[in-house]
Amino acid sequence: MTKIVFMKDVKSAAKEARRPAVLGVSLRGGAAGGRVPLLTAAERLELAAIATLVRIPRGAILQQEDEKISAIFNVVEGVVKTYRLTEDGKHHVLAFLFPGDLVGLYENSRYLNTAEAVTPVTAYRLPIAALEKLLDRDPALNIAFLSKACHELRQTQRHEMMLARREARLRLLMFFDMLMPRMEEGVATGERPILALPMRRADIADYLGLSAEAVSRGLHALVREGVIRLHGLHEVEMLDGGLAARATG
Amino acid sequence: MTKIVFMKDVKSAAKEARRPAVLGVSLRGGAAGGRVPLLTAAERLELAAIATLVRIPRGAILQQEDEKISAIFNVVEGVVKTYRLTEDGKHHVLAFLFPGDLVGLYENSRYLNTAEAVTPVTAYRLPIAALEKLLDRDPALNIAFLSKACHELRQTQRHEMMLARREARLRLLMFFDMLMPRMEEGVATGERPILALPMRRADIADYLGLSAEAVSRGLHALVREGVIRLHGLHEVEMLDGGLAARATG
DNA sequence: CGACCCATTGATCGGTCTCAAACATTGTGG
DNA sequence: CCACAATGTTTGAGACCGATCAATGGGTCG
Numbered sequence: 176m177t178k179i180v181f182m183k184d185v186k187s188a189a190k191e192a193r194r195p196a197v198l199g200v201s202l203r204g205g206a207a208g209g210r211v212p213l214l215t216a217a218e219r220l221e222l223a224a225i226a227t228l229v230r231i232p233r234g235a236i237l238q239q240e241d242e243k244i245s246a247i248f249n250v251v252e253g254v255v256k257t258y259r260l261t262e263d264g265k266h267h268v269l270a271f272l273f274p275g276d277l278v279g280l281y282e283n284s285r286y287l288n289t290a291e292a293v294t295p296v297t298a299y300r301l302p303i304a305a306l307e308k309l310l311d312r313d314p315a316l317n318i319a320f321l322s323k324a325c326h327e328l329r330q331t332q333r334h335e336m337m338l339a340r341r342e343a344r345l346r347l348l349m350f351f352d353m354l355m356p357r358m359e360e361g362v363a364t365g366e367r368p369i370l371a372l373p374m375r376r377a378d379i380a381d382y383l384g385l386s387a388e389a390v391s392r393g394l395h396a397l398v399r400e401g402v403i404r405l406h407g408l409h410e411v412e413m414l415d416g417g418l419a420a421r422a423t424g
Numbered sequence: 425m426t427k428i429v430f431m432k433d434v435k436s437a438a439k440e441a442r443r444p445a446v447l448g449v450s451l452r453g454g455a456a457g458g459r460v461p462l463l464t465a466a467e468r469l470e471l472a473a474i475a476t477l478v479r480i481p482r483g484a485i486l487q488q489e490d491e492k493i494s495a496i497f498n499v500v501e502g503v504v505k506t507y508r509l510t511e512d513g514k515h516h517v518l519a520f521l522f523p524g525d526l527v528g529l530y531e532n533s534r535y536l537n538t539a540e541a542v543t544p545v546t547a548y549r550l551p552i553a554a555l556e557k558l559l560d561r562d563p564a565l566n567i568a569f570l571s572k573a574c575h576e577l578r579q580t581q582r583h584e585m586m587l588a589r590r591e592a593r594l595r596l597l598m599f600f601d602m603l604m605p606r607m608e609e610g611v612a613t614g615e616r617p618i619l620a621l622p623m624r625r626a627d628i629a630d631y632l633g634l635s636a637e638a639v640s641r642g643l644h645a646l647v648r649e650g651v652i653r654l655h656g657l658h659e660v661e662m663l664d665g666g667l668a669a670r671a672t673g
Numbered sequence: 674c675g676a677c678c679c680a681t682t683g684a685t686c687g688g689t690c691t692c693a694a695a696c697a698t699t700g701t702g703g
Numbered sequence: 704c705c706a707c708a709a710t711g712t713t714t715g716a717g718a719c720c721g722a723t724c725a726a727t728g729g730g731t732c733g
Contacts, residue, residue: 284452335518
């Protein structure tokens with residue numbers, strides 16, 4: 176939530192983000208479970224040379240399904256959702272993308288999904304042609320992108336596991352569990368993790384394959400059970416009882 | 425189905441498959457929608473140098489979730505399923521892998537899923553260490569693997585779209601639609617496409633997030649509606665009426 | 674301060690899950 | 704080669720859970 180970010184935090188974040196950065200789980204890396212930088216300083220410099228920093232307002236479309244590719248984006252700040260339309264006109268959200276993620280999966284020179292800013296977004300725009308030229312001659316950069324693709328694949332598989340669960344409450348718990356490692360973007364108050372839900376209920380519903388009503392009911396059921404506590408519409412506090420019952424990803 | 429493959433077909437197939445081959449949709453390629461070879465002859469030779477051809481009986485485990493990585497497999501013949509166990513002990517099938525696919529997604533040097541042969545399988549075994557050495561110095565091979573990873577990601581997203589549908593019949597139709605491009609492995613009788621379902625009903629159920637009973641009921645509902653016809657347990661004929669109603673991936 | 678969008682709550686309906694049993698298929702050993 | 708055993712598949716009846724339709728309440732931005 177932007178309102179709780181102080182100016183100096185913005186500055187230091189910007190300082191860190193003067194070049195593209197890709198986060199993910201490395202293929203080889205040891206026991207470090209979390210997301211780590213996949214690019215070296217040199218690679219970030221290479222990418223910076225072809226990148227443009229852009230600001231995207233909430234609700235704006237970054238890329239449209241089936242459109243000819245022009246660029247992919249590296250999120251610096253904010254949240255992006257990618258979705259496709261089902262033939263009965265409903266949105267299905269495929270992923271939420273956070274700082275360190277790449278937006279713009281394509282095949283046959285066309286984007287596969289539509290990407291839309293869920294919050295105001297800052298991102299690096301990487302033109303495809305220049306990017307592919309880089310990839311053509313730099314094996315290390317290539318491996319970084321391969322690692323990122325595998326990580327995305329892994330995330331998508333976790334998403335699948337959520338959709339396979341029947342009860343709304345369990346899907347929500349797995350969703351929170353997936354958001355956990357991204358705690359940097361949340362607020363840490365005392366002991367209990369508080370995580371940010373910048374997206375609307377309808378977006379969560381479209382992500383979890385539920386109706387918005389079911390999301391609402393599920394959230395409040397979890398509150399009644401003492402698993403979570405809600406702080407406004409966009410913050411969830413995970414209570415200890417709930418952590419034990421957390422679903423596996 | 426092995427029973428319908430003649431000896432000379434086996435020979436010519438083996439001739440084609442004397443080296444590893446990876447199929448997928450290229451990132452750049454033009455309008456050619458289908459799966460195309462992603463490896464050049466030279467790259468296949470490189471891989472052949474480190475590969476061992478192995479035969480895996482039906483039901484055998486290729487790799488176990490959380491196990492330390494040792495090799496990935498390139499399927500030559502047969503079908504492999506990858507799955508994970510949910511905490512309530514159920515299987516969730518993440519993917520069916522066919523000839524031209526790669527088995528062995530890993531992170532932090534550990535496999536993410538369990539892989540099991542659904543039919544007798546022939547595959548190339550590619551030791552990780554040797555493979556990564558190749559990838560370290562060959563950008564073109566790297567791009568091929570990146571393309572394959574993106575294609576897998578795409579397939580997983582289609583799978584997600586299936587899981588998001590509510591009715592069993594629609595999930596089944598999308599499943600058939602996804603299997604369509606793999607028609608090479610099926611039998612083509614006259615005009616109508618017949619596709620092979622080598623896996624058990626329970627596997628389909630675990631893949632589509634349904635009970636085995638729901639799969640059975642859904643299949644027979646489609647038969648009653650004149651959308652498909654069943655030829656034994658493992659072959660489905662798509663009737664024309666059904667093609668028009670097919671779901672979008 | 675008002676209007677719009679979003680979130681919540683309620684009641685009914687439909688589809689799948691579950692449990693249980695009959696049936697078919699496959700593979701095996703005598 | 705046949706019969707049996709073990710799986711795998713189909714079918715049936717009842718309960719559960721979320722979807723849908725509809726209406727109320729709350730927050731935010733102009």
